Amino acid sequence: MAETKVIMPQMGESIFEGTLTKWLKKKGDRVQRDEPLFEISTDKVDSEIPSPASGVLQDVLVTEGQTVQINTVVAVIGDESAASGPSETAAPSPPQKAETTVEPARTREGREPDVRSSPLVRRIAREHGVTLVALSGKGTGIGGRITKRDILSHIEQGGTGAKTGIIAPPAPIPPARPAAPPAQPSLQPLQPLQPLQPAASTGEGERVPMTAIRKSIAEHMVHSRRTSAHVTTFFEVDCSRILKAREQSRPEFERAGVKLTVTPYFVQAAASALKRFPMLNSSLDGDTIVYKRAINIGIAVNIEGGLIVPVLKNAGGKSLLEMARAINDLGDRARNKKLAPDDVKDGTFTITNPGQYGGLTGTPIINQPQVAIMSLGGIKKRAVVIDDAIAIRSMIILSLSFDHRVIDGAMADQFMADIQKQLEIWQA
């Protein structure tokens, strides 16, 4: 019988292990491909993992609560019918058991009902674990065919077959959490880490172990400080044009169901500048500078108990509407713990936005292995001098922490000047 090994997936580039928090199927249960199989919790993401294949859950190798390294085999799915649909992992095997051959009607079981698509769409669906049935009736091609654009926008909006629950909707499950006592959330990842003092009678309060995500942030921050030669530069930018543009575009975006904040303007300006300054979109591998082809911008989001950086993929090619929609969606899913592993991977540049709480500016720590991070201060009306007259303008201070090992001040400032110029002459 052909077998498919189920592995602990990698949930982010710095993640090496994960905790299996709950099995959604028991040994011996039938599962369909893409059906939720188990839940995991890692330093970064809590997530449901869909089954990579259809068949019978033959072996469960990891128990609930156990933490294992990524790529560890956690279960084995037996392919119940060798004659069923194609599976990359299923090797053809001779029919051995009567039960697999007496029910030819089963050969189509586990396959999706006919939904018109294309070879490309089916491949994208397979690679992203999306069930095409979830898009049934939503195709915009001729005769309702699901097109490339349809499936890509579905994926961008976070849809997968498993999450939309079209096949075998799973019972509602409380969000999986690392088994730890509720910690007082700390929203200050840059706060220096105080070594814990032994308990004493000197008025020390409660001692609380760090949560997995807290520990991960702590390690990551210290690692970054040790790795990169951090330098921060500051640029003051007049936001009048983008605020006006936003007022103009807001109704139109609302009609499209997208709330328009100022963030997409900064992300778009950064994406555009990164095309002209590929060094800012690189990483360092030993003595080699690796220029990244894609511009994938991570956007720091505050979540309960910490901070997560979902990544806006291919930011270079997106319209403002697409960008706003994608950023909102990533933020929502980050807060609702619905991020998929891919959502936090492959970032090439990061933007953080402490200004939303009124901060003037910041000196952020680089998100390794990237080489730069931009911070948005708060937008505030200030008196500024323009042509020897004092004017009231909405100003922001942008800061850029960059890795002086690869980027010199001149380049960092040219990059920031590029962003400044784009924002100050923005055309709606």
Added chain:
Amino acid sequence: MALTTYVEAIRQGIWEEMEKDERVFVLGEDVGIYGGAFKVTAGMLERFGEWRIIDTPISESAIVGAAIGAALMGMRPIAEMQFADFISCAFDQITNFAAKSRYRWGAGVPIVVRAPSGGGVHGGPFHSQNPEMYYVHTPGLKVVCPSTAYDAKGLIKAAIRDPDPVIYFEHKFLYRRIKEELPADDFVVPIGKAAIRRHGTDISVITYGAMVYTALDAARQLEKEGIDLEVLDLRSLLPFDREAVLDTVKKTNKVILLHEDTRIGGFAGELASVISEEAFEYLDGPIRRITAPDTPVPYSPPLEEFFLPKVSDVIRVARELYAY
């Protein structure tokens, strides 16, 4: 710098190679005193003399046969067919002798057969054909179809220097319509390499020869509707740039195969097979062909216009495929 026409680019390429390499010579009907039916060899008789610019009887078989013999004796002949339509008279020489000589005896036959081809010039059924596929179907040959003046010059030079027989299809419709500035330096265009003439994201049009311009015109009009065509000019058909074909299909996921040649057995059929064999899972729509219908090239101008693939055909098929 002056603009060079497609036909002048061919002339320059031959001229420069003849200056550089005394083994190179030209033979064909009226190539000497008359300067060739399309003036590709104008002035060459005066410069290179009658031993290197040879007027021949009206016999394509004799022209190619003599060229093969000379090539086997160490020369680099360029045989001119007055019209590609008459290359069929030399079919046996090309397909059975030139193409197979290296395989049979290890003796390369470095000849170039120039074949002025293509319609749109009201030449009728014997002066308008695109007979490239007879030769694409013959292992041992190379087949090129330049579409720009740069490629016309770069490919004729590459063909002359190539150690094996190259059939060089030059499109008559482009002779004096296409002009561009050419570099002064010596350059060649490698045989077997395609060129992207327009980068796009929605649909790839894979084509060659005069149809490159049909595709580009259609792309300019479709741009206004938000349909973004990528245009790949194959430049060489044998060997063809498989990698460039697959890359563009993987990029846009929809493909139109466009050629002036007739439909059955046309190059589009081969491309469609390769794409479905090697890039099936990248296709977001059917592979579409736009070709001439399976008839002789009509003499009547309105019928010829109907026969040749047009900008409006590309626009129609692209719209259908975009919506698919």
